[in-house]
Amino acid sequence: MNLEVHRPEGVRLQKVLASAGVGSRRKCEVLIERGAVKVNGQVVDQLGVRVDPHAVVIEVRGKRICVDDGAITVVLNKPKGVVSSMQDEQGRPDLRQYVEGYDARLFHVGRLDADTTGVLLLTNDGELANRLAHPTHGVSKTYVAKVTGRVAKTIGTTLRAGVDLDDGPVRVASCTILDVGKDHSLVEVVLHEGRNRIVRRMFDKVGHPVEELVRTQFGPITLGTLAPGAVRELNREELGELMSAAGL
Numbered sequence: 423m424n425l426e427v428h429r430p431e432g433v434r435l436q437k438v439l440a441s442a443g444v445g446s447r448r449k450c451e452v453l454i455e456r457g458a459v460k461v462n463g464q465v466v467d468q469l470g471v472r473v474d475p476h477a478v479v480i481e482v483r484g485k486r487i488c489v490d491d492g493a494i495t496v497v498l499n500k501p502k503g504v505v506s507s508m509q510d511e512q513g514r515p516d517l518r519q520y521v522e523g524y525d526a527r528l529f530h531v532g533r534l535d536a537d538t539t540g541v542l543l544l545t546n547d548g549e550l551a552n553r554l555a556h557p558t559h560g561v562s563k564t565y566v567a568k569v570t571g572r573v574a575k576t577i578g579t580t581l582r583a584g585v586d587l588d589d590g591p592v593r594v595a596s597c598t599i600l601d602v603g604k605d606h607s608l609v610e611v612v613l614h615e616g617r618n619r620i621v622r623r624m625f626d627k628v629g630h631p632v633e634e635l636v637r638t639q640f641g642p643i644t645l646g647t648l649a650p651g652a653v654r655e656l657n658r659e660e661l662g663e664l665m666s667a668a669g670l
Contacts, residue, residue: 427461427462427464427466427471427473427478428471428472428473429472429473429474430472431472432472432473432474432475433472433473433474433475434469434470434471434472435450435454435459435461435466435469435471435472435473435480436450436451436454436469437450438473438475438480438489439453439454439459439480439482439487441489442480442487442488442489442658444482444487444658451469453482453483454466454467454468454469454471455467455469458482458483459480459481459482460480460481461473461478461479461480461481462478462479463479463481475489476489481662485659485662485663485666486662486663486665486666487658487659487662488658488661488662488665489658492526492546493545493546493547493550493661494524494526494528494545494546494547494655495543495544495545495546495547495550495655495656495661495664496521496524496528496543496544496545496653496654496655496656497541497542497543497544497640497643497645497648497653497654497656498517498520498541498542498543498544498651498652498653499539499540499541499542499645499648499649499650499651499652499653500517500534500538500539500540500541500542500650501539501650501651502536502537502538502539502650503515503536503537504516504517504536505517505536506530506532506533506534506535506536506542507530508521508529508530514536517530517542517544520544520651520653521544521653526546527546528544528545528546529544529545529546529551530542530543530544531543531544531545531550531551531554531555531640532554532555532616533616533618534637535618535619535622537635538621538622538635538636538637539635539636539637539650540565540635540636540637540638540645541637541638541639541640541643541644541645542637542640543640543643543664544653550664550665550668553668553669554640554641554664554667554668555616557614557615557616559667559668559669560614560615561614561640561641561667561668562595562612562613562614562639562640562641562667563612563613563614563616563637563639563640563641564610564611564612564637564638564639564640565610565611565612565613565621565635565636565637565638566600566608566609566610566635566636566638567608567609567610567611567621567625567632567634567635568606568607568608568632568633568634568635569606569607569608569609569625569630569631569632569633570605570606570630570631570632570633571605571606571607571629571630572602572603572604572605572607573599573602573607573609573630575599577597577599577609577628577630578596578597578598578599580628581593581594581597581611581624581628582594582595582596582597585624585627585628586627587617587620587623587624587627588623589617592613592615592617592620592623592624594611594612594613594624595612595613595614596610596611596612597609597610597611597612598610598611606633607630609625609630610638611624621635622635641663641664641667641668642660642663642664642667643656643660643663643664
């Protein structure tokens with residue numbers, strides 16, 4: 423067998439896929455035979471292939487799967503008034519209460535200020551956390567802001583061009599006006615960075631202070647129907663997508 427990824431001492435590929443939650447062993451065999459599985463970018467369509475699951479990148483239909491049983495990443499719909507700290511020295515509500523049921527030591531990926539709600543990721547994977555938080559990897563973050571006043575149709579052009587803040591310019595990847603009322607407007611923005619209170623400061627700069635702010639998406643992970651204060655563990659497919667977004 424001439425496949426570079428084949429390791430005679432490794433684990434059968436269909437077993438690795440099944441263990442990662444892709445499906446039953448038979449379903450995984452069918453996926454392999456149909457050419458839906460890649461290992462290190464190479465299509466594998468033979469059932470005899472063995473791999474070292476911790477030394478290769480495995481994709482199913484273009485989506486990376488996670489095979490690290492020790493890696494845990496959860497998404498929290500952070501409620502208003504909760505600070506992004508695992509132990510707040512001032513005694514304010516923090517994140518400990520949401521991870522008490524996990525044996526692993528989880529820590530938050532980036533921060534949301536106390537008044538901002540929505541998607542906050544917590545993980546025990548240090549490399550993943552660093553890559554998601556570091557601006558060089560440009561992982562997108564989507565926010566919906568309720569702002570004061572009637573925004574002009576040109577606000578998207580202004581924010582995409584960029585505005586100057588005290589710690590440097592900021593520009594959005596996209597801006598969508600969702601609603602314009604008499605005294606308030608609803609605007610969705612997508613950014614590739616996460617400086618402190620950056621969305622609030624950006625809207626302050628253009629004359630529309632934020633009244634309410636929710637992060638609805640971090641990379642491929644969406645808020646969905648997750649209730650405020652609720653936590654759910656990401657499945658292996660979601661973890662794979664998140665790792666791909668982080669360049670892992």
